[in-house]
Amino acid sequence: MSISIPTPHIAHLTEEDYEHVYEPAEDSFILLDALEIDAQIIRDDKPIICLEIGSGSGIASTFLTQLIGPGSSLVLSTDINRYACKVTLRTAQANNITLNPISCHLLNPLTNRLKGKIDILLFNPPYVPTDSTELQDTQELRDIGGSWAGGNNGMIITDVILDQLPDLLSSNGKMYLVTIVQNKPLEIINKMQLKGLICKEMIKRRAGRELLSVLRISRK
Template sequence: MSIPNPISIPTPHIAHLTEEDYEHVYEPAEDSFILLDALEIDAQLIRDDQPTVCVEVGSGSGIASTFLTQLIGHGSSLVLSTDINRYACEVTQRTAKANQITLNPIQCNLLGPLSARLKGKIDILLFNPPYVPTDLEELNDTQQLRDIGGAWAGGDNGMIITDIVLNQLPDLLSPTGKMYLVTIIQNKPLDIAQRMQSKGLLCKEIIRRRAGRELLSVLRISRK
């Protein structure tokens, strides 16, 4: 697909992360980098909207939250990140420090206690969810462990965790709010687009890329 010339933003430094870290936290891979590329494509649009509240659900290594902070300018927006994994929150903080920015990682399940406070206020929402189709037992086990398995096990069609956030989305986004969602073909992105349209939201594929056996894409979901 045709992609406009993006604003160039450096990839965050992650050399401080170790093999031991990656035993507990998802190591940035193609799905991580396609999200960064989508943000880079939309960089001017994001900057023009001057977002004040940005949230990443499931920050993992913190690479996406760090990249978004670099994109919009450090100090110009509140950037929150959440993760069910305590270790991931610590690593996110270290990634922010290594890149000389400030992040606010919060350990909770998805948006947890923040949902009510953020209602109608989120300008940018990032989510690289656990999208791999698995059985329900595996999904429940990995979520309960609150460790690295929760970064990829997504249940039926890989959508059980994602659907929780999508169902809240109309209440969360600000009038100019946008969500950037990583999907694979098994998640049925066209079905996601139709469902979001039925909720009064616009859904557009920003970028698509094959990575091994996975066909990845990033969807932008926004107010009409």
């Protein structure tokens, strides 16, 4: 039986917010749709530690929290952009849930403590192919540019997490990753299978010039 979860309220966000934080778009909503497809599986697994990398507006972390429902789950989020952390907190409050946004690069201060403990990992990464200078500049500015500039094949930031993933996921752990065709999803699937993980393309959708997909990467 499918489970329908309402899209989080984001009416509190302003044009000024969107000058600093990525406005939810098709890539955001395809991630929500993938989570909704797996809603019963996620609930049955009773995740304890969930984490979103690059929370931006907070819409995905909020949606996941609503999907899981009240219980013992801890939902964390990180973002290199301090403004995004504040906006994520506001989105949580607007939807009457609790989130724990952390201002940091990827998982840097958390990696050792979370090894083998992450049950759900969400990542809508900076996936647009750019040159290395643009990638470096946007990361250093720690503002909205860091939400889309992805370097060579749009995969420089994503590959950092994929290389760590086997050490991060719990025994029932799952990662939901947004990609575009330029990221070469089939190569990602093969790479993760070589690392002993199961990788499946859950959903695919065209949005303007982008062909989006969500990959589920899991232990089993």
